[in-house]
Amino acid sequence: MTFAVSRRSRRRIAWTAVAVSAVGVALFSAVTYLTGDPTLSRIPLNPAIALHYLTIVAHALPASLVLLIGPFQFAAKLRTRRPKLHRVLGRIYVVSMIFAAAAALAAATFSVDGISAQIAFYLLAVAWLYTLYRGYTFIRQGQIQLHRIWMIRNYALSFAAVVLRGFLGIGAAAKSIVPTLSFADIYSTSAWGSIMVCVVVAEYFVINRTVAPLVRKRQAADIPS
Numbered sequence: 001m002t003f004a005v006s007r008r009s010r011r012r013i014a015w016t017a018v019a020v021s022a023v024g025v026a027l028f029s030a031v032t033y034l035t036g037d038p039t040l041s042r043i044p045l046n047p048a049i050a051l052h053y054l055t056i057v058a059h060a061l062p063a064s065l066v067l068l069i070g071p072f073q074f075a076a077k078l079r080t081r082r083p084k085l086h087r088v089l090g091r092i093y094v095v096s097m098i099f100a101a102a103a104a105l106a107a108a109t110f111s112v113d114g115i116s117a118q119i120a121f122y123l124l125a126v127a128w129l130y131t132l133y134r135g136y137t138f139i140r141q142g143q144i145q146l147h148r149i150w151m152i153r154n155y156a157l158s159f160a161a162v163v164l165r166g167f168l169g170i171g172a173a174a175k176s177i178v179p180t181l182s183f184a185d186i187y188s189t190s191a192w193g194s195i196m197v198c199v200v201v202a203e204y205f206v207i208n209r210t211v212a213p214l215v216r217k218r219q220a221a222d223i224p225s
């Protein structure tokens with residue numbers, strides 16, 4: 001017996017999976033760091049830097065907002081029926097991300113999880129801001145397709161936070177088999193792994209959904225009848 005799942009249904013399933021996991025991680029993170037209790041930090045704090053916890057809170061709260069808003073910005077129905085809401089949420093997304101990225105740069109500097117994780121987070125923060133800048137400037141110029149491409153890339157980087165938590169879960173399971181694994185090993189491997197997965201998946205979407213249809217259209221126009 002074969003099940004034919006339409007492209008539309010596949011898109012809906014993928015969107016729902018992204019939205020549910022993003023909202024879940026965002027709410028869980030926000031609730032943990034809204035307490036303001038450093039003993040509840042899920043990562044080790046730098047004992048020499050009193051500000052470390054504050055930078056994590058200043059990062060985690062606006063970053064959670066970014067993660068929460070993102071899926072709704074990609075929902076075509078919402079975008080076409082409520083364009084004003086799309087613009088308002090878009091502005092909140094931009095401002096939240098600027099704060100979250102600035103705090104992430106400070107948190108990465110104070111991190112005790114090793115140079116590999118620190119470099120991964122620096123690169124991620126810079127790529128986050130760069131893709132945001134490109135997405136924002138293209139929409140200001142009225143270039144909708146290019147705005148869409150850069151915002152797919154941008155949200156994919158935000159979604160690395162969700163994939164990272166998944167990898168950390170796998171890492172915790174691996175530690176029960178290989179007890180010599182340190183938290184820093186698991187954290188840095190998960191950070192790099194999550195970036196890689198999200199970048200590759202984003203490029204797959206960009207090429208399949210945006211570039212490939214344009215190339216096909218152009219090729220069809222080039223074929224003389």
Ligand code: HEM
Pocket residue numbers: 025026029041042043056059060063064066067104105107108109110111112113117121122124125126128157158159160161
């Ligand atoms: C994509 C760009 C991002 C960068 C560059 C980044 C960077 C960082 C850095 C440097 C830390 C501290 C790590 C340490 O001290 O070792 C951190 C922790 C954290 N980040 Fe992000 N992050 C990003 C996205 C997000 C998003 C979208 C969320 C949304 C939930 C998030 C939530 C958190 C939380 C909750 C922590 C505290 C650790 C934990 O409880 O798991 N981050 N992040």
